[in-house]
Structure formats: C-alpha cells, structure tokens
Amino acid sequence: MEIKTYFRYIIILASGFLMLASCKKNSVGLDYINKPVVEAFLVPGQPLSVKVYTQKDLADTAVYGAALTGLNLSVSDGSKSVQLTESASGVYTNADLAFITSGKSYTLQFTYDNVVVSASTTMPGKPVGFKLTDSVFYVPVTIDPAYATKVLATATWTNPDSLNYVLLFKNTDSDPFNIITVRSNNKPSFQVNTEGAAIYNMTQSSFNYYGHYQVILLRVNDEYINLLKSNSRGSSQNLTNPPTNVNNGLGIFTAMQSDTLALRVTLKQ
Template identity: 70%
Template structure:
C-alpha cells in the first residue's frame, strides 16, 4: 500500500485551500497580534518521514498559495520519549528522515520560537483504519441514469468504527485521461472526497461517480483538528478569517496526524 503517494493527493484536495484562508488575514489595527503569527502545516503519517512547513501570513489580495517561507527556525518534535530536531531541507520546510519515529498511539509535540514567542502544537497519531471493504472491486454504472433512483444504494464501502472516530473517504481517479459518464457533468473533478461524519459506511449510487476508470479508494482516519479546519474554513469569508480554527498555540495552521488504508475500484459500464 502506497500511503505516501495517495496522501499527497489528499492534502491539496482537502485542506490546502482552507490553509490559504487561514494564512490570508486582514492586516488591520484591530488585530495586530494575529498578523505576526506564523502559519504551520504538518501532516504526520505513521511510518513516513516527518515534515513541517512554516510560512508567513499574507494579504487577502495575495494570489500566492503560501506566504513567504520562514527560514532558520529551530524546530523540535517529541513523541513523549524522544525529542528530535528537524532539518531545514528547503526554505521553510523542516524534516526528520527517520520514518520509524512516527508510530501509532503516540502523542507528538512540536515547539519552536518565532519573534521571541514560543510556538507549539500537539497531536495524537491515530490507529490504522480497520475492516475496510468494498462490496465489489468493480462498479457498473447503469446504462440509463434514472433520477427516480438517485438514492438507490448499488454498492457500499464499509469499515469498522465502534468508537465513532473521524474518517475521510477519498476516491482518486488514476486514469491519465478519464472519460466522463455524462457529458453535461464536464468541468467536474474526477477525484473527490467525503467527510464520513463519524459513520462506518458510505453508499455508492448511480450518481456517485462522474467519470469511468480506475480509482484508488482511500480511507483516512484523522483527528478532530483536521476536521475542524476542513469544515469551518470551507464556509469562511473575509470577515471571519482571523477566527479560523487552529491547534497551533501562538500561531495558525495545523499540526495533525493520520493513517490510511487503500483499496482498488474500477468504474465501468454495465
């Protein structure tokens, strides 16, 4: 299972736009302290090298994805037993290459100083999703799409979730040139994601997919801080950006952890 490859897809698709809003604050006299806060972006994945990106906030009118990188920081991360110092491998990007450092069940705490202020955050690495299954590895789109049956369940995605933990479900179309199921659905992204709302099942209907082809179905077990940023900022506006959720003390952005499992699905004609 190539967790690293597919998680790279999920970040821009799910939350990068939210972090753009987190970092784009209205720089006015009513919130002088907020404009000096660094923006942190870190997604810890069990068994993968650790990476933390830190950058400045930017104006709402700034079209860049990120603000200027914050360089020459001394960032430490602890797993409760061991504390490591990250290395700046690119401007504003700090890493620790030992993949064995990030494991399930541990609490990870990050700390650094910026502008004489201590910046910190912590997150817990969740366990890997369990019992992840598809009804079938092939989904046959009906020859006729009848609106009267849009809610009819044709196939299901299930997993074990007795504690109602947070999960995201990603459908990543891996075709180089995916073919649309119905032409009027043009300009829709063939890949999409679902916030499962703490459930343990997702129903596939005749309108679930907009494109035929091969899909990676990725189930992510995530923490509340990820869901908070995702759900709140997608509804945000320029009037409330300074109140966006963050788990970074004296900063903005997100420091979170997740695990994933992946299945294959082929969407084809009936």
C-alpha cells in the same frame, strides 16, 4: 498500499482548505496577522515534515505565503525529541522513519518573533475491516433522477465508537473521462467526511469521472475534521478565524493512518 501517492494528495487537498487560513484579514489585529502558518501531516513510515510560512493578502493568488526560514523546530514523542532540518525554504524535516509510530502523542515547538509556537497531536489507530462490496462500480447508462438515492455499492469499516474517518477517492488516470458534461467542472478526485459512520453509500451520482480509483480510508483527529468543516462553510467573502490546533500560530499539526482499496468506475453494459 501506495502511501506516498495518497500522502501527496492529502497535501494538495489540505493546501486548498489552508489557503483561507493563511490569508490576512483587515478586521483582525496585528497579533493575529503576524502569526505563522504551520502545515504538518504525520503518517507512520513517512519522514516527518513540517511546512511553516507567513500569512498572505487576500489578493495574493499563491497557495502559500512566504516561507519562514532559519527556524529551529523540534518534535517530541514524550520520551524522545528530534531536531528538524530545513531541507527546503520553510520546509523542515527529519528522516527517521521509525520516529512516527502508532499509539504516541507528538508535540511540535519552535520560537518565532520571540514567541513560542507549539502544537500537539496523537497518532490514531489504523482503520480496521475496510471493505468494498465490489472492486467495480457500474454507472447506469441513463442517469435517472427517480433513482438518485438508490445505493449501488457501499464502503464499510469497523467503527463502534463513531470515530473520525475521511474517505478519499483518488482518480489515478492520466486523462479521466467525465461521466456527464454538466459535472465536468468538478474534480475527478474528492474526499468525504463520513461523520463518524461505519458505512458510505455510493449512488449513481457519486462519481463525476470514469476510471481507476484508490479508495483511501483515513482515520483522522478532530483538528483535521474541524478544518475540513470550516473549509466547506468559508469563502473569501465571508472570512472567519479558521480553526487551528497551533498555539500562537495558525494551520494544522495532525496525524493520521489509512487503508487503501482499488475501485474501477465504468459504464454498465
């Protein structure tokens, strides 16, 4: 499992739906505007990393606001607390790979502008029983609208309690070829909120590009799903206060676990 690869992709996705969360809005008060934005995704076996930055104006096209430097961040698992080191401007890390493990809850804390900022999350269990019906997905030669909903392949996993899972389809080709020109503006990689299901059906229109994919099943927490749903509804013309699990701040502090399978999307001969 290429944990580092999918973890980088999660950060890219999250940056997209955190952009609106980090924008200043004229209709809110000063206290809201001054809140720091936190971004952290805890994954077992990965170094602990927390990014902290300021909000930015809507007209600012940068992904992030200015980095917040010189902070003293700590993270506790209830029995042990570690201090984070600023490894880059606004990026605070701890290299102890054994600190982030399954079955524990974690609390982040630091002081900004004389106010204590905190957030908590619990490491969910690892996905179980993740399967694809085939390692190859065959796209029909002709896309027929009459069969738009016909299931051509499925991804399944164990989820008797309807817990939160997200599927990431990460295209790993350096220059992926689009299936239909009209879809070419869509990105090769995408994610799906499975809405508590234990199955995802793939149809002839599921993919916009041919190529090799990592299919990554993520077990996530409510804070991730809430932000994902908020991103699908929000726009720069219709801003609302974004969901956050950061007290006296904005953004997200969350944990996740995954399983990964390989899939090739190709033309049916």
